[in-house]
Amino acid sequence: MFxxxxxxxxxxxxxxxxxxxxxxxxxxxxxLGGAVDELSRFVDEFDADAAGLGLSRAxxxxxxxxxxxxxxxxxxxxxxxxxxxxxxxxxLQALQAAGPFTRLHRAGHLGDSEIAARVWQSYRPALxxxxxxxxxxxxxxxxxxxxxxxxxxxxxRLASQRKAAPAGRVA
Numbered sequence: 057m058f059x060x061x062x063x064x065x066x067x068x069x070x071x072x073x074x075x076x077x078x079x080x081x082x083x084x085x086x087x088l089g090g091a092v093d094e095l096s097r098f099v100d101e102f103d104a105d106a107a108g109l110g111l112s113r114a115x116x117x118x119x120x121x122x123x124x125x126x127x128x129x130x131x132x133x134x135x136x137x138x139x140x141x142x143x144x145x146x147x148l149q150a151l152q153a154a155g156p157f158t159r160l161h162r163a164g165h166l167g168d169s170e171i172a173a174r175v176w177q178s179y180r181p182a183l184x185x186x187x188x189x190x191x192x193x194x195x196x197x198x199x200x201x202x203x204x205x206x207x208x209x210x211x212x213r214l215a216s217q218r219k220a221a222p223a224g225r226v227a
Contacts, residue, residue: 063204070200075184075193078156084166084175085151085159091171092148095141102134113138144168156188 106116120131147165154162166172184193 059208063201063208066204067197067201070196070198070203071193072181072196074196074199075189076179076181077160077192078184078186078188079182080175080179081151081156081159081166083179084171085148087171087175088144088148088151088168091168092141092144095137095144099138099141102138144171156192160192 102116103113106113109116111119117131117135120127120134122128147168150162150165151159159166184190
């Protein structure tokens with residue numbers, strides 16, 4: 057009886073947890089879009105400054121790096137900004153048109169730790185009343201039941217092996 061209650065609790069925990077994925081991923085995509093917009097502004101301004109001096113982006117970064125220590129530090133920072141902008145833009149493109157089921161398949165694009173941390177800071181779990189939420193809740197319930205049921209079966213098997221093992225032999 058205890059194992060059934062524990063299995064049900066595991067299923068409900070899985071359902072509650074996984075049912076939150078559609079909304080979490082939607083909020084992540086919204087924040088990702090905001091981050092890409094802001095980084096685009098910085099990169100566009102840098103590119104405009106470089107073009108105003110007749111330089112390409114790469115040449116402008118090299119010119120900055122060849123300057124003073126501040127210029128070198130700024131070139132390194134700007135290089136990281138440009139690389140992050142490119143990575144986040146690709147993630148946003150992969151996720152923007154994707155629905156919640158496809159987002160699960162593309163979960164690797166939800167991997168920016170800074171954005172994910174900000175989503176978690178403001179995220180409030182809610183009862184999902186959408187089709188997607190129900191499907192994710194059902195999958196989470198089944199996964200929770202399977203995990204707890206599997207652990208319970210393993211525990212029963214180990215307990216029965218201990219009972220079946222002969223008592224310690226005297227040599």
